[in-house]
Amino acid sequence: MVTAPVTARQYGVLAYPLILSSILTPLLSVTDTIVIGQTGDAAAIGGIALGAVFFNTIYWLFGFLKVSTTGFSAQASVHHDETSLQFALYRPVLLGLVIGLILIVCRAPLASAGLYLLAAPASLLSDVNTYIDYRIYGAPFVLIGYAVLGWLIGQGQVKQALMIQIVSNIINIVLDVIFVVGLDYGVAGVAAATLIAEVCTVFLALSFIVRQLIWKPTYRHLLFRLQDYRQFFSVNADLFIRTIFLLLVTGWFTRTGASFGPDILAANAILLQMQYVIAY
Secondary structure, three states, X not given: OOOOOOOHHHHHHHHHHHHHHHHHOOHHHHHHHHHHHOOOOHHHHHHHHHHHHXXXXXXXXXXXXXXXHHHHHHHHHHXXXXXXXXXXXXXXXXXXXXXXXXXXXXXXXXHHHHHHHOOOOHHHHXXXXXXXXXXXXXXXXXXXXXXXXXXXXXXXXXXXXXXXXXXXXXXXXXXXXXXHHHOOOHHHHHHHHHHHHHHHHHHHHHHHHHHHOOOOOOHHHHHOOHHXXXXXXXXXXXXXXXXXXXXXXXXHHHHHHHOOOHHHHHHHHHHHHHHHHHHO
């Protein structure tokens, strides 16, 4: 069967929400930096900078949960394969949940290793640990959110994905202002605002797709079939390795800046947020 080519208008209708959605991705960290910057506390800005690099490093490693889910969802949608379409969501959601829970359980050794590699100055450790202690509980929600947003985008529902991220950013901005400017919670307020926004992202996304979900008794066996997960990881191996090398650059930059003290680290934090926006 020969299908008609995609017109420029059709391409644009899909592309512009996707571009805006990508730009919104780093704005949670940008908002955190802007709001905490109003306090004039360079140590707090530096602490959030290190915390943001810590989480960006972890979450970007698992960015394939969004990228590959987009591809699998699109393939299943084009072929009208309902079972594959459902499992294009269920499998990465299950992986995101499991990985996120492991990150929570391993929080202490992960934080120790991360702060050692980033050469966190002693003056920032209190703020960094506070930030990590709050945000780590958002790990399952962040990774599940990757899967759900990727699934929506793969089906061409990019406007829904864009709306979810817009609402999430609005929630984060409002809570940042309330917790930091209004209630003077400092770093803890910034971290709590981001955590709540991450949780809201998942529940909002699920509200968009709940009517599209199907569950059959036979799916229980298919959900835990190991060969499907081996295929999933083999497809994403190159992307995972590529991400590691990208993050090594960011980590090195932050570690080097930290060695010059909190003021330089804070300034570099702002530069990194600009870079994230440009990259996305």
